[in-house]
Amino acid sequence: EVQLVQSGAEVKKPGESLKISCKGSGYSFTSYWIGWVRQMPGKGLEWMGIIYPGDSDTRYSPSFQGQVTISADKSISTAYLQWSSLKASDTAMYYCAKSNLAYCSGGSCSLDYWGQGTLVTVSS
């Protein structure tokens, strides 16, 4: 059974750093892209970026480039999303999801399995 299990909810202060995780199982982790999607409270889905764990090829949305870092450790089938200095505006639910096909060129695939989401709250 394909599963993406994300790390638990976080409450942080502005300026703090954070790294959340997404562990894949039940499929070949290195053959499928993992994407990250933000959903601010009461708002729509925003595509942040995507990584191919096989070679760590990563693409970012211009809106998130420089604001977050996406990485992966294929030895433990885990992808990460991290911030070096959180802002209150980073408060949101963050989802990881895998591409529906293997070996999508440039990550050009839809997202079929999603993690349960990680709620990040940034407040002083």
Next chain:
Amino acid sequence: DIQMTQSPSSLSASVGDRVTITCRASQGISNYLAWYQQKPGKVPKLLIYAASTLQSGVPSRFSGSGSGTDFTLTISSLQPEDVATYYCQKYNSAPFTFGQGTRLEIK
């Protein structure tokens, strides 16, 4: 970057109605278009990819069509469990932008 615009932003329909949601890309994206359903408080779910291919396990009342810049998601006979927000997403090249969403309610 290519923008994705959905219409309407919200709609209310009766059980059994045929419902159509439209997604327009600001430039051509061939058939690199997916539709997702997000029920309140739940994780998004892939319904359709490649503009018209039904994801495994999705009821056949859902269908997608279109190519280039104009796409539609159709629910042939609306059911109470279809209450959700629906998003299109383009994925021909990064960034893989989502539409703003269409909230569907039962009248």
